[in-house]
Amino acid sequence: MNKFTTFLIWIFIGVLNALLVWAILLLFILANYGLGVVISIFLVLTDWAIFSKKAYPYRYTLPALFFLFILTIYPIYYTIDTSFTNYGTGHLFTRTNAIDTLLTDPTYYFEPEDPKTYDFKVFVRYDEQYKPTEDFLLLLYDDKNMYLSEKPVTLEYDSRGNLIYAESELFPVENDEVNINDTTYTLIRPTESLGTNGSDSIIAIEKDGGIRYAYFYSPVDPLTSTNSAFYNSVLRQNYLKSLNLVLGDQNFRLSSSTIFKKFSEAYRVYDTSVKVIVDGEREIYKTVVVNTLTNKELVERDSAFWDYNENGELYRLIGYKDYIGGENFAKIITDPRISGPFFKIFGWTFAYAGLSVLLTFVVGLAFALVLNDVNLKGKVVYRTLLIIPWAIPAFISVLVWRNGFFNETYGIINRFILGNIGIEPVKWLNDPFWAKVAILITNTWLGFPYMMTINLGALQSIPGELYEAAVIDGATRWKQFRQITLPLLMVAVAPLLVMSFAFNFNNFTLIYLLTGGGPAMAGTNTPAGSTDILISYVYKLAFEGSQGQDFGFASAISMIIFAIIAVFSYFNFRFSGSFEEVSR
Amino acid sequence: MKKGLILTLVLLVGVLSLFSQTLTVWSSEKQVDFMKRIGQEFTRDTGINVDVQMVTFGDIKSKFLTAAQAGEGPDIIVGAHDWVGELALNGLLEPIPKSAIELDKFAPSGIQAFTYEGKLYGLPYAIEAVGLFYNRDYVSDEEVPTSIDELKALAKEFTTDETVGFSVTANDFYHVYGFFSGYGAYVFGYNPQTGYDITDLGLNNEGAIKAGYLLKSFFDEGIMPQGMNYNIMDSMFMDGLAAMIINGPWAVKAYLDAGIDFGVVPLTSIEVEPGKSMKPFVGVQGLMINSRSENKAFAMEFIINYLATAEGIYQFYIADPRLPARNDVSQIIEEQGGPVPADIVAAFTESAAGGEPMPNIPAMQSVWQPMNDALNNIINGTQTPEDALNDAVSKIKVAL
Numbered sequence: 001m002n003k004f005t006t007f008l009i010w011i012f013i014g015v016l017n018a019l020l021v022w023a024i025l026l027l028f029i030l031a032n033y034g035l036g037v038v039i040s041i042f043l044v045l046t047d048w049a050i051f052s053k054k055a056y057p058y059r060y061t062l063p064a065l066f067f068l069f070i071l072t073i074y075p076i077y078y079t080i081d082t083s084f085t086n087y088g089t090g091h092l093f094t095r096t097n098a099i100d101t102l103l104t105d106p107t108y109y110f111e112p113e114d115p116k117t118y119d120f121k122v123f124v125r126y127d128e129q130y131k132p133t134e135d136f137l138l139l140l141y142d143d144k145n146m147y148l149s150e151k152p153v154t155l156e157y158d159s160r161g162n163l164i165y166a167e168s169e170l171f172p173v174e175n176d177e178v179n180i181n182d183t184t185y186t187l188i189r190p191t192e193s194l195g196t197n198g199s200d201s202i203i204a205i206e207k208d209g210g211i212r213y214a215y216f217y218s219p220v221d222p223l224t225s226t227n228s229a230f231y232n233s234v235l236r237q238n239y240l241k242s243l244n245l246v247l248g249d250q251n252f253r254l255s256s257s258t259i260f261k262k263f264s265e266a267y268r269v270y271d272t273s274v275k276v277i278v279d280g281e282r283e284i285y286k287t288v289v290v291n292t293l294t295n296k297e298l299v300e301r302d303s304a305f306w307d308y309n310e311n312g313e314l315y316r317l318i319g320y321k322d323y324i325g326g327e328n329f330a331k332i333i334t335d336p337r338i339s340g341p342f343f344k345i346f347g348w349t350f351a352y353a354g355l356s357v358l359l360t361f362v363v364g365l366a367f368a369l370v371l372n373d374v375n376l377k378g379k380v381v382y383r384t385l386l387i388i389p390w391a392i393p394a395f396i397s398v399l400v401w402r403n404g405f406f407n408e409t410y411g412i413i414n415r416f417i418l419g420n421i422g423i424e425p426v427k428w429l430n431d432p433f434w435a436k437v438a439i440l441i442t443n444t445w446l447g448f449p450y451m452m453t454i455n456l457g458a459l460q461s462i463p464g465e466l467y468e469a470a471v472i473d474g475a476t477r478w479k480q481f482r483q484i485t486l487p488l489l490m491v492a493v494a495p496l497l498v499m500s501f502a503f504n505f506n507n508f509t510l511i512y513l514l515t516g517g518g519p520a521m522a523g524t525n526t527p528a529g530s531t532d533i534l535i536s537y538v539y540k541l542a543f544e545g546s547q548g549q550d551f552g553f554a555s556a557i558s559m560i561i562f563a564i565i566a567v568f569s570y571f572n573f574r575f576s577g578s579f580e581e582v583s584r
Numbered sequence: 585m586k587k588g589l590i591l592t593l594v595l596l597v598g599v600l601s602l603f604s605q606t607l608t609v610w611s612s613e614k615q616v617d618f619m620k621r622i623g624q625e626f627t628r629d630t631g632i633n634v635d636v637q638m639v640t641f642g643d644i645k646s647k648f649l650t651a652a653q654a655g656e657g658p659d660i661i662v663g664a665h666d667w668v669g670e671l672a673l674n675g676l677l678e679p680i681p682k683s684a685i686e687l688d689k690f691a692p693s694g695i696q697a698f699t700y701e702g703k704l705y706g707l708p709y710a711i712e713a714v715g716l717f718y719n720r721d722y723v724s725d726e727e728v729p730t731s732i733d734e735l736k737a738l739a740k741e742f743t744t745d746e747t748v749g750f751s752v753t754a755n756d757f758y759h760v761y762g763f764f765s766g767y768g769a770y771v772f773g774y775n776p777q778t779g780y781d782i783t784d785l786g787l788n789n790e791g792a793i794k795a796g797y798l799l800k801s802f803f804d805e806g807i808m809p810q811g812m813n814y815n816i817m818d819s820m821f822m823d824g825l826a827a828m829i830i831n832g833p834w835a836v837k838a839y840l841d842a843g844i845d846f847g848v849v850p851l852t853s854i855e856v857e858p859g860k861s862m863k864p865f866v867g868v869q870g871l872m873i874n875s876r877s878e879n880k881a882f883a884m885e886f887i888i889n890y891l892a893t894a895e896g897i898y899q900f901y902i903a904d905p906r907l908p909a910r911n912d913v914s915q916i917i918e919e920q921g922g923p924v925p926a927d928i929v930a931a932f933t934e935s936a937a938g939g940e941p942m943p944n945i946p947a948m949q950s951v952w953q954p955m956n957d958a959l960n961n962i963i964n965g966t967q968t969p970e971d972a973l974n975d976a977v978s979k980i981k982v983a984l
Contacts, residue, residue: 089670089673089674089946090673090674092653092674092675092676093653093675098675101675105875107678107679107875162878225629228629228630228631229630229631229632230631231631232605232630232631232632232882233605233631233632236881237605237878237879241881254881256680256681256684256881256884257681257683257684258684259684259884259885259888259889260881260884260885315701316673318675319673319675336982403813403815407811407813407816408809408810408811409809409810409811409812410809410811410816411811425810427810427964430810430960430964430966431964431966518957518960519957519960519961519964519966520957520958520960520961520975522961522966522967522971522972522975523971523975524975524979525975525978525979525981525982526979526982526983527953527954527957527979527983529957540953544949544952544953548670548673548674548946548949549649
């Protein structure tokens with residue numbers, strides 16, 4: 001190996017390590033510890049596999065294991081975890097997040113009826129290159145008073161590193177001078193305006209060490225608008241946005257009601273306190289949220305915070321994600337919406353998946369047998385034509401079937417074919433029976449090229465001598481097919497049929513695009529349709545039926561569908577294994 | 585250790601934010617260009633970049649729901665008022681203080697539509713309701729129907745194998761709500777003080793059943809063929825093969841571009857029974873702010889001072905001619921003109937003024953599917969209107 005290649009490999013290892021370390025850091029910061037730990041372990045293993053002679057073979061399996069984990073095991077874990085929660089509309093965030101929001105979100109700040117407001121000016125220190133720095137002073141003023149605030153000292157960030165709270169104290173300015181923690185700030189005015197007392201003529205503020213803060217920005221002063229970019233994207237975004245200015249027992253914030261042009265009196269409505277709950281011998285500490293205006297503790301019910309309004313009625317503030325045990329699973333049995341048409345849909349799902357496999361297989365095999373005939377001329381052309389349905393995206397061809405073929409009045413089948421031979425138009429998509437037929441026709445069209453292709457492959461592998469022997473024994477063609485072709489074919493194809501069954505069992509796309517599950521089942525009290533399969537029914541229940549999305553419930557049903565398929569596949573593989581004896 | 589990490593990240597974010605302070609807007613195709621223009625003004629004034637991204641209207645809500653809860657997603661979305669309930673319930677929309685906007689300049693129905701549980705969650709820019717389009721090649725301005733009976737009689741004249749006299753997307757509850765409300769049906773009982781009462785459903789009352797029979801009669805009497813849907817209707821009108829259709833103002837531009845000579849009759853001027861006229865659903869489009877955004881203060885300034893101003897809403901109107909949600913825009917339209925003939929605007933204005941606002945509560949989510957299923961069954965004759973509507977109501981009740 002030459003030096004250059006070695007060099008490239010080292011670069012690759014370096015970059016890989018750097019990327020993974022970065023990913024791990026990010027995951028920990030985002031509080032996604034589980035995945036962070038797993039990737040850390042993977043990083044250690046990778047480096048071990050690279051640098052240790054003993055671990056040589058693992059070099060090739062580790063990436064596969066990594067992706068197995070990321071793409072398969074982790075989603076399964078996540079689905080199981082979600083199925084025991086109420087994650088969904090109204091319950092999207094964690095309880096900590098919800099409390100954070102209640103404490104720091106401007107929505108939950110209370111402004112008095114007639115708030116005191118102050119205009120403000122920003123004074124900024126410049127660096128040696130005369131660029132503004134993030135060291136600044138805030139001057140609040142009205143007609144009579146002026147108050148000065150230093151850059152905020154208390155800063156709080158959320159888990160993503162966004163500033164959610166900042167605090168600073170205001171000090172009254174007297175005779176253009178203010179003393180903050182043994183530091184004196186002097187307001188500088190041009191010499192000719194000495195003696196005036198307003199805030200208009202201040203051009204700078206000097207700290208006692210001689211450091212100068214120049215007048216930089218005021219939202220009401222058009223002369224400073226050139227500085228607005230730095231003010232908005234740095235100072236306001238990083239400090240002022242969440243700044244709480246304290247003056248005695250008054251608090252001021254940049255207020256949305258003045259469109260952030262002034263500081264206005266505002267107070268936190270909610271605050272946390274810790275409550276001790278005695279549970280037998282043990283004491284449990286629980287964070288509760290208190291409304292500081294009414295001094296009432298917020299009620300926590302149905303995984304949400306509720307507060308009392310003026311009439312003493314409860315209203316919902318914000319919900320959070322919570323573990324609710326097996327409620328989602330219990331719902332499947334106890335909720336009449338779901339258990340009602342469940343078995344009808346369950347039956348149709350099996351019928352649909354089974355018939356789809358059968359029909360595609362039969363049609364595919366028929367074509368494969370024809371194409372496999374040595375006497376057939378122009379095989380390539382036929383094969384190409386027959387594979388076309390497979391090549392067109394299902395999203396397009398299904399819509400063509402739906403609108404172009406099956407439409408009751410304008411569709412080709414009713415209008416030209418049935419119409420011309422004098423048959424009454426068929427209600428393709430609106431009659432429960434014909435809708436099912438339509439689905440099977442479309443699915444056969446979509447699926448037979450795949451079956452044809454695998455059958456063609458499998459037919460090639462059947463040795464020709466078997467047929468020669470059969471012909472000598474006087475077997476008919478049908479008998480040859482029954483006794484030789486089919487059994488030997490099934491050895492290769494049966495596992496694929498099982499896969500196809502599993503695929504069709506969950507073939508949401510076809511149902512959703514072709515009939516949308518419709519026509520509706522009459523006389524049920526759920527949005528069940530006659531052609532709904534389990535997965536499309538679940539989709540309706542979890543995402544369209546109720547008041548929004550219900551991820552927890554959708555996860556629970558996904559697990560049940562997974563269980564059904566797992567059991568079915570297990571028995572099917574054992575069953576398909578019986579074919580293998582033929583080839584022994 | 586963790587503090588150190590966070591500090592590093594904060595510093596990193598701080599440094600990055602110097603260069604990348606950007607407001608992101610998700611909007612459907614039509615508004616993107618002029619919003620970019622207004623965004624440049626905002627950038628000039630504040631130094632905050634505005635990035636307007638095109639997202640298909642139907643995808644905005646679902647994408648926003650997913651992105652916003654992960655703390656990503658845009659700062660502003662352009663959407664419909666009936667999203668408000670669901671999004672606000674999830675805590676994903678930032679309320680806009682009524683004191684910050686010129687409340688009296690906005691159409692009251694627009695403000696009401698974006699108000700959920702007493703808080704304003706968006707600024708309306710356009711109001712819309714469906715109307716009856718008629719092709720002047722078939723129907724002259726004098727013949728325009730004023731009642732269902734006239735409509736039916738007129739439609740029968742023009743229904744042939746190739747053409748259709750009258751068409752409406754009959755299996756879609758939004759499009760046919762006018763017939764239901766005309767006969768006195770309603771979705772949820774409404775009380776101005778307490779809002780919607782989701783236990784009071786008016787979709788299987790006497791009026792609703794009459795509306796069901798009326799819809800069925802369009803098919804039974806051969807006015808509309810089975811299998812008619814929005815796309816067929818839309819393309820037939822555009823090709824001049826339909827005499828009258830019910831559609832919304834969003835379709836106007838395409839029909840004008842196709843060179844169809846058409847007029848619009850407000851649905852509210854068509855009586856289902858003497859003295860009872862149709863009241864279509866009124867939809868309101870508006871601008872909403874992501875409450876999980878880091879820039880919501882800027883987003884608020886942008887929509888209040890730049891987009892939802894009279895000039896801004898005029899731009900919305902030019903790009904997508906629906907009824908502007910600000911009263912002072914009509915004056916600008918009079919002075920500067922607009923892309924749509926004045927009589928068509930006036931017809932939609934009247935239709936919207938006499939319509940009923942679509943409920944913006946999350947419960948509305950449970951109404952669409954059962955009602956569309958019921959309409960399908962009624963049209964096909966699978967169920968009688970009574971049975972279908974009773975079924976739909978019980979489905980809705982169970983879902984709530």
